[in-house]
Amino acid sequence: MLITIKYFGQIAEVTQKNEEQIEISEGSISELLSTLNTKYSTLKNKDFQIAQNQELVDLDSELTGAEIALLPPFAGG
Amino acid sequence: MNRYNRHIILSEIGQEGQDKISNARVLVIGAGGLGCPVLQYLTAAGVGAIGVIDFDVVELSNLQRQVLFGTSSLGKNKAIAAKERLQDLNNDISIAAYPEPLTYQNAITLFKQYDIIVDGSDNFETRYLVNDACIITNKPLVFGAIYKFEGQISVFNYHNGPSYRCLFPNPPQKDAVPNCSDIGVLGVLPGIIGSMQANEVLKLILGIGNVLSGKLLCYHALTSQTSTLKINRNETSIQSVLDEQDSFENKQMNIGCEIEVIEVSISEVISEKNVQFIDVRELHEHPKVDHLNVTYIPLSELETSLHKIDLSKKKALFCKSGMRSKHAVRVLQGLNINNCFSIPQGASEINNYLKEHNKIPSNER
Numbered sequence: 001m002l003i004t005i006k007y008f009g010q011i012a013e014v015t016q017k018n019e020e021q022i023e024i025s026e027g028s029i030s031e032l033l034s035t036l037n038t039k040y041s042t043l044k045n046k047d048f049q050i051a052q053n054q055e056l057v058d059l060d061s062e063l064t065g066a067e068i069a070l071l072p073p074f075a076g077g
Numbered sequence: 078m079n080r081y082n083r084h085i086i087l088s089e090i091g092q093e094g095q096d097k098i099s100n101a102r103v104l105v106i107g108a109g110g111l112g113c114p115v116l117q118y119l120t121a122a123g124v125g126a127i128g129v130i131d132f133d134v135v136e137l138s139n140l141q142r143q144v145l146f147g148t149s150s151l152g153k154n155k156a157i158a159a160k161e162r163l164q165d166l167n168n169d170i171s172i173a174a175y176p177e178p179l180t181y182q183n184a185i186t187l188f189k190q191y192d193i194i195v196d197g198s199d200n201f202e203t204r205y206l207v208n209d210a211c212i213i214t215n216k217p218l219v220f221g222a223i224y225k226f227e228g229q230i231s232v233f234n235y236h237n238g239p240s241y242r243c244l245f246p247n248p249p250q251k252d253a254v255p256n257c258s259d260i261g262v263l264g265v266l267p268g269i270i271g272s273m274q275a276n277e278v279l280k281l282i283l284g285i286g287n288v289l290s291g292k293l294l295c296y297h298a299l300t301s302q303t304s305t306l307k308i309n310r311n312e313t314s315i316q317s318v319l320d321e322q323d324s325f326e327n328k329q330m331n332i333g334c335e336i337e338v339i340e341v342s343i344s345e346v347i348s349e350k351n352v353q354f355i356d357v358r359e360l361h362e363h364p365k366v367d368h369l370n371v372t373y374i375p376l377s378e379l380e381t382s383l384h385k386i387d388l389s390k391k392k393a394l395f396c397k398s399g400m401r402s403k404h405a406v407r408v409l410q411g412l413n414i415n416n417c418f419s420i421p422q423g424a425s426e427i428n429n430y431l432k433e434h435n436k437i438p439s440n441e442r
Binding site for chain 2: 006008009010018047049051054055056069071072073074075076077
């Protein structure tokens with residue numbers, strides 16, 4: 001299936017883009033993550049949460065969504 | 078014409094809503110990029126009691142975004158400089174400046190005095206401290222954080238909603254996420270995010286609109302895009318904070334905020350020359366320290382008694398237990414009066430020390 005992935009903050013710096021579309025077979029969020037880790041080797045050093053269709057999900061969740069977001073914490077103020 | 082006329086003529090607010098604003102008590106953590114616009118709009122709106130805590134001083138590189146300050150504020154403590162500007166903006170409200178770091182020791186007592194807490198801090202350790210203290214004291218937390226051109230806003234711990242730990246359970250590894258002073262930030266960004274935080278505060282006070290609880294709003298200044306993500310409450314994360322609340326005040330901050338040493342022991346300072354000893358207790362308090370040449374400046378009169386301070390000398394302040402004298406040192410530092418130290422021993426202990434060691438300070442020799 002075709003999904004849109006949005007990158008925020010430092011994650012967008014790793015991927016060099018704010019969003020992209022990728023074709024991926026069905027599976028879990030963690031399988032999507034390993035695909036991304038292969039594509040972007042420094043991604044595994046970053047802290048972030050994952051949202052699917054605008055809702056936070058954990059790694060075991062099934063990949064269902066059209067839109068995934070990788071969201072890192074910000075400290076600045 | 079009433080100062081708040083433009084609020085009062087809104088049917089959603091009215092005099093009743095304005096009275097709610099006047100009765101509200103809001104504490105703002107940090108008077109930096111986010112804290113400045115939050116404080117400015119809450120003061121203008123007439124929030125009856127505002128507290129601001131910040132240990133840091135105004136630097137030239139802050140003026141690009143910290144709009145409460147001007148060149149005349151350089152070197153002053155941010156909480157005190159902010160209060161000066163805000164009190165000029167609105168003298169009808171009460172503003173408390175806390176020129177000190179937020180710690181596990183002072184957070185709970187401080188938070189209990191306010192209805193709403195606003196996080197404008199700039200490091201993860203303080204952000205988790207603020208979140209946990211809000212859980213323990215059951216206060217709503219208006220959260221804002223920025224990174225380069227992006228911002229995040231949410232309201233945590235509101236009506237059994239999620240907390241920051243339900244979004245990010247634990248702080249990231251140290252140095253994994255840099256802050257504004259290391260990597261830069263678009264000056265207007267904290268203005269936008271801080272204004273959105275002020276908006277959430279007013280909605281909470283007034284009980285109108287939809288509060289950003291259970292949601293994280295992400296804003297990108299370069300694309301002008303916003304994304305709103307749903308966050309669910311995680312009972313385990315919140316319960317673990319509550320389970321540890323008894324040991325909360327025993328925890329220590331790890332961050333290198335490079336807080337300078339402001340204490341000096343009596344045994345150390347007694348042998349020094351050119352020291353002015355200042356008793357910051359109220360005048361009726363005893364015992365006096367008779368063997369030292371003491372200047373009496375009660376903490377309550379400190380800011381109006383600056384002429385009594387000898388700028389050519391090292392200042393050693395004391396009180397009953399070392400708490401008020403430490404606070405006074407922070408206040409003086411905030412007013413750009415340097416070379417001030419607090420003696421952690423109280424007056425009685427100082428007297429005992431002098432008696433035991435038969436010491437008379439070198440000033441009197």
